[in-house]
Amino acid sequence: xxxxxxxxxxxxxxxxxxxxxxxxxxxxxxxxxxxxxxxxxxxxxxxxxxxxxxxxxxxxxxxxxxxxxxxxxxxxxxxxxxxxxxxxxxxxxxxxxxxxxxxxxxxxxxxxxxxxxxxxxxxxxxxxxxxxxxxxxxxxxxxxxxxxxxxxxxxxxxxxxxxxxxxxxxxxxxxxxxxxxxxxxxx
Numbered sequence: 001x002x003x004x005x006x007x008x009x010x011x012x013x014x015x016x017x018x019x020x021x022x023x024x025x026x027x028x029x030x031x032x033x034x035x036x037x038x039x040x041x042x043x044x045x046x047x048x049x050x051x052x053x054x055x056x057x058x059x060x061x062x063x064x065x066x067x068x069x070x071x072x073x074x075x076x077x078x079x080x081x082x083x084x085x086x087x088x089x090x091x092x093x094x095x096x097x098x099x100x101x102x103x104x105x106x107x108x109x110x111x112x113x114x115x116x117x118x119x120x121x122x123x124x125x126x127x128x129x130x131x132x133x134x135x136x137x138x139x140x141x142x143x144x145x146x147x148x149x150x151x152x153x154x155x156x157x158x159x160x161x162x163x164x165x166x167x168x169x170x171x172x173x174x175x176x177x178x179x180x181x182x183x184x185x186x187x
Contacts, residue, residue: 006036008046012056019057019098027053027098054107055114061096061103062117068092070124079180081128086150086176090169093154100154132183142183149175 014035015027022031029050033040047053072088073081093100106114122143129142153172155161162168 006038006042006046008056011036011043011046012053012060015053015057016060016096016099019102020096021098024098024101027057029053051107054102055111057099057102058106058111059114059117061099062114062121064096064099065089065092065103066117066120066124069121073124073128077128078131082146082180083173083176085125085128086146086172087169089150090154090157090172093158097158104151129183134183145179146176149179 011032015032018031018035019027027050029040029043032053033043036043047056068088068091069085072084076084103118106118125143125146126139129139129146132139132142134142149172153175157168162171
């Protein structure tokens with residue numbers, strides 16, 4: 001008999017909290033059950049197992065990241081929108097480091113729903129870079145470069161890789177300014 005009040009949303013949110021606070025390795029059935037004060041077998045009344053929970057974490061992460069990025073770009077365009085999306089991305093990775101990991105390591109085989117949600121992020125960024133005077137091929141290069149800056153910066157920050165006494169946000173904005181200056185000189 002399923003526990004009253006326990007559902008997949010609560011299980012996934014608990015797993016997300018564990019991932020964000022303890023790391024993705026801590027997301028286990030026993031860890032989730034412990035946080036929910038149930039026995040691990042009780043989770044199977046709501047989910048098929050850990051792979052389903054991880055899949056749901058990927059979906060949740062992609063949806064939340066898109067919402068954050070999309071909201072940040074409202075009524076903005078050009079460089080202002082690029083800086084806004086970068087700030088939103090970085091804030092998401094800071095607030096949800098574990099959930100962010102699930103947006104990078106998407107489940108195999110391909111999942112149509114997650115792919116559809118991920119494509120919303122890609123479309124948003126592509127749309128922003130189409131406002132620059134770039135060829136179609138260079139728009140793709142720009143999107144890849146931008147993503148590499150954001151992911152690389154986020155990953156290094158999460159691993160404690162920025163020990164110098166300079167504000168990290170200033171460093172990110174400097175890199176993006178240099179990147180955009182290069183874009184504006186391309187073509």
